[in-house]
Amino acid sequence: MKNFLMITGAGGFIGNHLIDYFSKKKIKVYAYFNSKIEKNLKKNIIYVKKNLKNLKKINNNVDTIIHCAAQTPPSVDQKKCYLNNLRIDENIINLVKKSKVKRIIFLSSMSVYGTNKQKTINEDSKPAKLDLYGKAKLITEGRLKELAFKYKKKVLIIRLPSVIGYKCHSTFLCRLGENIFAKEIHMYNYNSQFNTCLHISNLCSIIYSILKKESFNFDILNLFSLNPLKVQSIFKLFKKELNPSIKIIPVKSSKKNYLVKSINIKKYRFNLNSTLLNLKLYIRDLKFRKNIIQNK
Secondary structure (H helix, E strand, C coil): CEEEEEEECCCHHHHHHHHHHHHHHCCEEEEEEECCCCCCCCEEEEECCCCHHCCCCCCCCCEEEEEEECCCCCCCCCHHHHHHHHHHHHHHHHHHHHHCCEEEEEEEHHHHHHHHHHHHCCCCCCCCCHHHHHHHHHHHHHHHHHHHHCCCCEEEEEEEEECCCCCCCCCCHHHHHHCCCCCCEECCCCCCEEEEEHHHHHHHHHHHHHHCCCCCCCCEEEEEECCCEEHHHHHHHHHHHHHCCEEEECCCCCCCEECCCCCHCCCCCCCCCCCCCCCHHHHHHHHHHHHHHCCC
16 A cells, blocks of 8 residues: 555553554554554654544545544544544544545444344344444444445445454453353343354455555445353363353343354455354453563
């Protein structure tokens, strides 16, 4: 890539890992952040501290944006999160209309499907009972569709599952990683199949592959892991690898997990990890984090 890549949300879990990944690929990046951040000191990364609601212009040498910036519950009140995310997304889209940006990749979420009761979902599945976070993502997806067709910008919407890895937060597996070292843990939906996870390393390689090899005008893409596992198998794996003495307490629940599939993924040439591989990579991260804490 001759021009700069702009990454928003550089201070967040996904944005920070993307910056590290692209820095190693010698790609020039503007890293926008609005919180505390551990800066990568490589020369091809330029950090910009800015509240994206107040951003006035996108640099003329930016041709691609990866829009990661978003506030997530429960760290922020749902209504405040909803309004802030919509304002940020709207401002970015309006600036892209007037800029030289050719492509934008928007990191959306499985939350756009809401409490969907289907056994499997794909990009055509209709939303049901969305929370405010999911509503904001879906509204932005609609605005991006207009950006693609009316303003001739190339738009890829990636609906993310639970992204796991070192310092992840706010998802079922991240909470499991935090609580697995306790004396006991409750396990819900233990007979359900599960594939809604992706290790951060797999996500970074997928986005890089898309930028280097793929052509898109407007597309929506579900990401997930291959070869689903039962929830009880996931708990047993974490117990075996991290805390053999923990007591797992099964809890009955009326809520069921859905499996994620994609009807659009065949046109892309990247590789998805299996569920087991994603989990093993995350367990490796948890062991690394535990060693750091113990050695302090």
